[in-house]
Amino acid sequence: MPELPEVETIRAQLQPLLQGSLIVSAWSFGTPKFEQAEHAAGYRVIDLRRRGKYLLVGLADATVSPSTVASTDEVTRDLDRELVIHLGMTGKLSIDSRPGGSSPSKISAAFASRTRPPHRRAEWLLDDGRVLEFTDIRRFGRIAIVEPGGYFELPTLHALGPEPFSDEFTPELLRNAIRSSNQGAKALLMSQRVVAGLGNIYVDEALWLAGVHPKATNITRQRAVELRDAIREVLESGIRNGGTTLRDYRDASGATGSNQHQLNCYGQAGLPCVRCGTQMKKSVIGGRSTTHCPLCQRRR
């Protein structure tokens, strides 16, 4: 499943390709999880942001000129709508750069009569004829159009904890959350409520790096600092390496990431710990396969 580094990689790729473009038409697979994609038609793309594992496409009225968009910064941004895209397990975004015709009417006609592959869930036609495509084999993804910042329809996004690189994500917040939770560190980090963007891969990596047991319900102040730093470190590594591809993940250009070659814990069960040589152990926590080192990550 795409986690923060994978979504951030896609966001950074698509931002320069989409910013300023007018969405002239849209198509959806027609089921409730994807049909709101069609409401993006008639809006101009202002910017692409990310919250946790969600991609947020900022939209403004079509009358906003593209030159204004190019100079719009964070502070003066004025959005009319947001297109929210969650990739779920197998969601992929890509751009078909071949214009479907030479005139606006030909481009629109070509879009309307397009042959779509079986797992295509949404498409957005841009004013220059390019098409942004969303494909999702397993259909755990989600597309929504909301008022800027109005995420009530999307409970996980609405209740999302702070971004891991923000000042609000402090060791104290992390420690208090672990101590007041009976589910243990791993389940808590997976919940998105204390920090946004982590999933199974990067949680296992961060807990291993900081030496925290996946079921820990108490950690020292010092270890909370180490865990906060470890979370940032594994995510930074993921972003630097263009994401982790184990099976499905591809970036917006269709390429695999390379962070899978940097993993020290996830998927290493039965192998010796690269830090201490102890055999890495597999378990199931909250229904998710979990790997940890029994020596480096003792329950204290």
Ligand SMILES: [Zn+2]
């Ligand atoms: Zn170890």
